Amino acid sequence: MHGRERARARKRLRSTVPFVLGAFLLGACASLGTAPTPQPTPQPSPTPIPHPTGANELVLRIETSGGLIPPFRLVNELPEFSLYGDGTVVTLGPQILIYPPPALPNVLRSRLSEEGIQALLREAAAAGLLAGDADYPMEGIADAPTTFFTVNAVGRISRVSVYALGLEDPDDPRLSPEQRVARQRLAEFARKARDFLAWLPPETILERETPYVVTRLQLVAFPAEAAEPPPSDVLVSTLDWPLPTPLRDFGDPAPWIGPTARCAVVSSRKELPRLLDELRRANALTRWRSDSELYTLLVRPLLPDEPGCVPKQW
Numbered sequence: 332m333h334g335r336e337r338a339r340a341r342k343r344l345r346s347t348v349p350f351v352l353g354a355f356l357l358g359a360c361a362s363l364g365t366a367p368t369p370q371p372t373p374q375p376s377p378t379p380i381p382h383p384t385g386a387n388e389l390v391l392r393i394e395t396s397g398g399l400i401p402p403f404r405l406v407n408e409l410p411e412f413s414l415y416g417d418g419t420v421v422t423l424g425p426q427i428l429i430y431p432p433p434a435l436p437n438v439l440r441s442r443l444s445e446e447g448i449q450a451l452l453r454e455a456a457a458a459g460l461l462a463g464d465a466d467y468p469m470e471g472i473a474d475a476p477t478t479f480f481t482v483n484a485v486g487r488i489s490r491v492s493v494y495a496l497g498l499e500d501p502d503d504p505r506l507s508p509e510q511r512v513a514r515q516r517l518a519e520f521a522r523k524a525r526d527f528l529a530w531l532p533p534e535t536i537l538e539r540e541t542p543y544v545v546t547r548l549q550l551v552a553f554p555a556e557a558a559e560p561p562p563s564d565v566l567v568s569t570l571d572w573p574l575p576t577p578l579r580d581f582g583d584p585a586p587w588i589g590p591t592a593r594c595a596v597v598s599s600r601k602e603l604p605r606l607l608d609e610l611r612r613a614n615a616l617t618r619w620r621s622d623s624e625l626y627t628l629l630v631r632p633l634l635p636d637e638p639g640c641v642p643k644q645w
Contacts, residue, residue, distance in 0.1 A: 379445075380452040380461070382484040384416040387635040391451060391482050393521055396643075398476035405643065406551055406588055407629050409436060412524050413636075414451060418443040420527070421543055421634055431565065434613040434630050438543035441528065447535030451524065455482050458520035459513060460489055467493040467514060470505055478521060493517055543632065548603060549639040551585060551629040552578045552619075553592040558627040561616050572621035573609045574602050579624065587642040588629075594640040596633065 382390045394410035413421045424437035443451075455461060460482045469475070475495035482489045497518050501511060523530065528539060561567050572578055574597075582595025597603050610630060618625045633639045 377449070377453065379449060380456065380484050381486065382416060382448065382452060386415055386417040386419060388416040389481065389483055389636040390414045390416055390448065391455060391480075391484075391524070393478065393480055393524055395476045395478045398474055406549075407631050409438065409631065410634070412527075413634055414443075414448065415635055418445070418448055418537065419635070422525075422540075424540070431561075431614040431616040434610045434615055434617060434628070435545075435607070436632070438545075438632055439540045440538070440543040441536065441540050442538035443527075443531070444535045444537055447527075447531050450531055450535065451527065452482075452484055454520055454523055455480075455484070458516040460491055460517075460520065461485055463487070463489050465489075465491045465513075467491075467496075467510060467517075469495040469499050471503070472498055478517075480517065480521075491517070496521065545603070545607060545632045547596055547598040547633040547639060548606065549594065549596055549631045549633050549637075550582065550606075551588055551592055551594050551631075552581055552626045553589055555618050555625040555627050557589060557591050565616065567616050567618060568614065569618045569620055569625070570609060570613055572619045572626070573605050578619065578621040578626045582640065585640065596639040 391412070391414040392410050393412040394408070396405060396408055409423055410421075411423050415421075420441040420443060422439050422441070424439040426437055427433065452461075459465070460480050461484055472495040475498050478493045478496040480489075480491040480493075482491075493514065496514065499506065499514060501515070506514070528536060574581075578593070582593045585592040585594035588594065597606055613628075617628070619628055620626075
């Protein structure tokens with residue numbers, strides 16, 4: 332009796348072990364199959380950089396001025412890059428390589444999303460352009476232009492000027508290590524801003540390089556004899572002044588340009604299209620006949636934030 336019970340116990344043990352082992356393996360396999368896949372740690376979104384949001388409010392600008400050009404030509408210069416609060420970007424397009432150049436420059440308009448604006452502002456911050464005003468002179472280089480950066484963000488306007496940007500010798504001992512690094516960062520930022528369509532994500536570019544529609548035109552007029560004489564081998568064309576007000580009475584005196592210069596902003600829906608049509612036939616040396624007198628015109632499309640006919644302030 333005692334022996335038979337031990338035999339039955341061994342039999343029950345042999346039949347139970349495979350079942351328990353199978354259940355254990357099945358559970359292990361099931362747990363392996365349902366283990367959660369490791370997920371990458373989500374990266375926090377960059378904190379947005381506050382900036383103006385109006386269509387006429389400047390956020391970021393790059394312009395180069397000075398060097399070996401006559402001072403009165405400065406009134407015609409346009410910024411290379413201007414970004415506005417609504418994402419509009421106004422840039423100088425390729426300029427035709429003929430002399431004399433057309434009276435109207437090639438100006439282009441693009442538009443960015445808020446993500447595109449933020450990407451540019453982050454690059455500006457990395458270049459030190461949100462930290463307030465700064466000036467970077469450079470000794471030993473004469474008659475070079477100055478690059479001006481303007482950034483309106485984080486509640487203030489920062490203006491940074493860099494003389495001879497990109498023309499300096501990086502090993503010049505007159506440059507401190509801090510100046511050398513700052514110039515390199517600013518040169519790299521200027522390059523990226525001018526080439527923004529090449530590296531910004533496509534989804535941030537809402538519109539890409541269409542002709543800028545001129546709604547206001549700054550016009551500086553002075554008697555032709557006060558202008559620099561054209562080269563002797565260049566044929567100078569003459570056109571009739573198309574608007575009813577004669578050029579001797581047009582606009583207001585502009586003594587910061589010259590003693591006989593006058594400046595006006597043309598925005599009338601009646602006069603502006605007529606003037607633009609004539610300007611498309613003209614070049615920078617064209618003389619304009621008004622009441623039997625000849626005048627020279629300096630023509631410049633005005634950008635959304637520009638009042639026009641005021642001395643340029645840096």
